[in-house]
Each structure stands twice: as structure tokens, then as C-alpha cells.
Amino acid sequence: MTRPPCDVPTGADPGADADLPAVLARARGAETPGPDTPPGPPVPAWPGPARPVPAARPGEVDLGPLLRLSLAARDAGxxxxxxxxxxxxxxVDVRLTVGTAAPLPPGRYGYDPLADRVHRLGAAPGPVPPGVRAELSVTLARTRSHYGHRAWPLALLDTGHAVAALWLAAGALGAPAPALDLxxxxxxxxxxxHLPPPGSGPAAAHPRPAPESGRLLARRSAPPPLTGAPDAAALAAVLAVAETAGAGVLGWCAALGGSAPGLFALDPGGGLRRLASGEARPTLAAWAAGQGWIARSGAVLLGYGCPDDADAAHIRRAHLCAGHAVGLAQAVADRHDLGARPVGAWQRADLGAALGEPPGRDWVVHGLALGADGPPPAPDASGARAAPGPTGTPPPQEPHPC
Incomplete structure (x- = not known):
């Protein structure tokens, strides 16, 4: 399977996830998670009093609305x-490093998304550029409480989704484009x-139209079933934003059913081209922790790559970029009135091997199930291979939805 090369930096800090390659290999296997465990507190116990984020003055980062449109909770749970x-x-936990041109005094803060409040943690560690830097980390126990040994890749995907939420919020507010480090x-x-102050750069660039604030707050993952294939234009738009956000880290395609089922990618002209022929959705359902509803979905967007020999930095980057890309793709799907639901748990999902390529190179990293009323698109079917079908379908696992 042809995909852009990964240009993952080398020399990464090993950190707390030094065994991430082994953790990912286990998460990709057939082992099912054990019983649920307590998730612990939903937010860190930030020290000191909670304070609201003041309204921004002219020339300052509009931090309060940015956080409410991206990370703040809407119910007590x-x-x-x-x-x-x-x-x-x-x-995902968020620390804010605040410089000048911001509504809070310079320093470090912890953000409580349930209360939509911040706690001052102390002075900033060294010089800080104007604006606000949001630093994202995870409390893995929350995800591990339900997903057990599969938690790490899911938590990385969630971090990418949080990055996408901040990016979309900036676009909805007409703020300068954030600088991302993934x-x-x-x-x-x-x-x-990094959220720069107004006037310090171009407005956040999104596929037009930019998301409206109300639409961002109302956006939810659609419950299954998600039936009905998207039309070709809508599916191409979803693929385009995923490819752009993925920045060459992963390959992207979509599985479709209908009278001419197969896997489709974006062609250079912005249309769809067929990668493989055949019905792939039942295989994807088995790979996605046995979630049978995926076999009946209208389409499934797939981000793939992250080979067996990937080091921890490569794994982190691939999953962060995948979450970011699917988060943006979900917003584009919403603007096209498609139902969309991210699918993060994938087991034995070696897409490349299923298409006859060398094994262990092109694993499914993330997905987005899509549904809409209407007939399936009929892209060009020339030069296609066989999509992974029933003969290559692993035995279904017990459902463990993500």
C-alpha cells in the first residue's frame, strides 16, 4: 500500500511510556480487557483556589471562549x-502557560474542565511568548478503567481530539491559527x-465554512447504527481534511459498501479513486473490537500506518496526528450533515497485509464511521485490488465499544 513516508524525529525522551512499542503490540492483539476498575477523579486535584478566566481585553487571547468551545464539560459528570x-x-489534562497579551496574569495554571475554572500553579518556567500555551497530558487510569491494556493508544488518540477541538474553537472565533506540536x-x-494573541498571524484556516460556535458545542458522536453512504463530494471533503491534518504521517482511505464496494482514497484532483474492490466493512467490524454495527455503516474513514518497528516517538506522533485528523474530519462530516462516530480500538487490523502488502507495516490506527441517507457514490473502479473480505476476516471478538 502506497502512503507518504513518516518523517518522525529521532532522539525522543523515553519518558513514562518507554515500553510503548510493547504496549501497542499487546493492544493490537486479540486479548480482551479485564473487568472495569475505578477511574479515579475526573480532573486533577489542582492546588489553590479556583478562579474564572476573565474576559479578554482588546489585543488579548480570548481564552475563556476558546476553552468553553473546546474542552469544558457541559454536565456535572x-x-x-x-x-x-x-x-x-x-x-486529557491541560496546563496553561500564560504570557503577555492574555486575560490572566503570566504564569502556569491548571484547567478544570468540569468547573471551567483555572488554578494558579506558579510562575512560568522561563521566557514565554505572548499568548497562551496549552500543554496536554493524560491521566491514563481513567481510560485504563474500562479499556485495560488497550488504554495507551486510545489516550493518545483522545489527546489528538483535544488538539482538534482547540483548533476548531480558534476557527469558530476567527482567532489566529494555533501553533501545534504533535x-x-x-x-x-x-x-x-500555542494560542497567539490577535493580529499575530493569519486566522485559523479551516475548510470553509468555519464551524459555528453553537455547532461546536452541540457536536456529539452519533450513536450507531450509521447507515446510508455519503455522497462522493462529502466523502472527498472528509478525506481531504484528514489527509491535510495528518501531514504525511498516515495514509487515509474509506471503505464503502453498495453495488460496487471497496476501499477509496482521495485522488490529486480532489475526487475519489479506488484502491481495492470488495466488501471490507465486515472485516473492519471484527477488527474494531467486534463492533458489528460497523459492518452496516455507510462508510468508514481509516487512518493507517505506524509499523511494527515504530519507536515510542513514532507511535505517539502517529496516534496524536490520527486523533487530530479524525477530530477535524468529524467536524467536516457534521457540516455535510453526516452522522459520524470515531472508532479507536483496533485489534489485528493489519490493513496492508489484508491487501497483499508486507505484513506489519500498515496497521489501522484510527477510524471514523459515517452515515447518511442516499445511494453510494460510484467512483472509478479501474486498477483495483481486492479489499479485505470474509475470507480474511478474523473471528469476531466480544464487543467492547469505544
Missing amino acids: GRLRPASSAGGLHP DGARAEPLATV
């Missing part, structure tokens, strides 16, 4: 948030998002 999360467990070189923080 914390499940309803603008960013998707496996099992609604939300392991290179995976560090285990702590996993990702950073």
Missing part, C-alpha cells in the same frame, strides 16, 4: 464535551497548542 473521547472517559518527541507533555 463531565461526559458532554466538544472533544470526543473513548468511552467518554476524557483522560511531533511525539516527548512523553510529557504529549502535545502543545
Whole structure:
């Protein structure tokens, strides 16, 4: 399978996830998670008093609305948030390093998304550029409480979704484009998002139209079933934003059913081209922790890559970029009135091997199930291979939805 090369930096800090390659190999296997365990507190016990984020003055980062449109919870349990999360467990924690041109005094703060409040942690560690830097890390116990040994890749995907939520919030507010660090070189923080003050750069660039604030707050993962294939234009738009956000780290394609089922990718002209022929969705359902509803979904967007020999930095970067890309793709799907649900748990999902390529090179990293009423698109079917079908379908596992 042809995909852009990964240019993952080398020399990453080993950090707390030094055994990440072994952890990922286990998560990709057939082993099912054990019984649920207590998830622990839903937010860190930040020290000191909680304080609201003041309204921004002219020339300052509009931090309060940015956080409310991206990370703040909408109910007391914390499940309803603008960013998707496996099992609604939300392991991502956020520290803010505040410089000048911000509504808070310079320094370090911990963000409580349930209360939509910040706690001052102390002075900033060294010079800070104007604006606010959001530093994202995870409390893995929250995700591990339900997904057990599969928690790490899911928590990394969730971090990417939180980055996408901040990016989308900036676009909805017409703010300058955030600067993203998803290179995976560090285990702590996993990702950073620098929110510059107004006038310091171009507005956040999104496929037009930019998301409206109300639409971001109302966005939720659609419950299954998600039936009805998207039309070709909508599917191409979803693929395009995923490829752009993935920045060459992963390959992207979509599985479709209908009268001419197969796997489709984006062609250079912006249309769809067939990668493989045949019905792949039942195989994807078995690979996605046995979630049978995926076999009847209208389409399934797939991000693939992250080979067996990937080191910890490569694994972090691939999953962070995949979560970011699917988070943006989900927003594009919403603007095309498609139902969309991220699918993060994938077992034995060696897409490349299923298509006759060398094994262990092109694993499914993340997915987005899509549904809409209407007939399936009929892209060009020339030069296609056989998509992974019933003969290559692993035995279904017990459902363990993500």
C-alpha cells in the first residue's frame, strides 16, 4: 500500500511510556480487557483556589471562549464535551502557560474542565511568548478503567481530539491559527497548542465554512447504527481534511459498501479513486473490537500506518496526528450533515497485509464511521485490488465499544 513516508524525529525522551512499542503490540492483539476498575477523579486535584478566566481585553487571547468551545464539560459528570473521547472517559489534562497579551496574569495554571475554572500553579518556567500555551497530558487510569491494556493508544488518540477541538474553537472565533506540536518527541507533555494573541498571524484556516460556535458545542458522536453512504463530494471533503491534518504521517482511505464496494482514497484532483474492490466493512467490524454495527455503516474513514518497528516517538506522533485528523474530519462530516462516530480500538487490523502488502507495516490506527441517507457514490473502479473480505476476516471478538 502506497502512503507518504513518516518523517518522525529521532532522539525522543523515553519518558513514562518507554515500553510503548510493547504496549501497542499487546493492544493490537486479540486479548480482551479485564473487568472495569475505578477511574479515579475526573480532573486533577489542582492546588489553590479556583478562579474564572476573565474576559479578554482588546489585543488579548480570548481564552475563556476558546476553552468553553473546546474542552469544558457541559454536565456535572463531565461526559458532554466538544472533544470526543473513548468511552467518554476524557483522560486529557491541560496546563496553561500564560504570557503577555492574555486575560490572566503570566504564569502556569491548571484547567478544570468540569468547573471551567483555572488554578494558579506558579510562575512560568522561563521566557514565554505572548499568548497562551496549552500543554496536554493524560491521566491514563481513567481510560485504563474500562479499556485495560488497550488504554495507551486510545489516550493518545483522545489527546489528538483535544488538539482538534482547540483548533476548531480558534476557527469558530476567527482567532489566529494555533501553533501545534504533535511531533511525539516527548512523553510529557504529549502535545502543545500555542494560542497567539490577535493580529499575530493569519486566522485559523479551516475548510470553509468555519464551524459555528453553537455547532461546536452541540457536536456529539452519533450513536450507531450509521447507515446510508455519503455522497462522493462529502466523502472527498472528509478525506481531504484528514489527509491535510495528518501531514504525511498516515495514509487515509474509506471503505464503502453498495453495488460496487471497496476501499477509496482521495485522488490529486480532489475526487475519489479506488484502491481495492470488495466488501471490507465486515472485516473492519471484527477488527474494531467486534463492533458489528460497523459492518452496516455507510462508510468508514481509516487512518493507517505506524509499523511494527515504530519507536515510542513514532507511535505517539502517529496516534496524536490520527486523533487530530479524525477530530477535524468529524467536524467536516457534521457540516455535510453526516452522522459520524470515531472508532479507536483496533485489534489485528493489519490493513496492508489484508491487501497483499508486507505484513506489519500498515496497521489501522484510527477510524471514523459515517452515515447518511442516499445511494453510494460510484467512483472509478479501474486498477483495483481486492479489499479485505470474509475470507480474511478474523473471528469476531466480544464487543467492547469505544
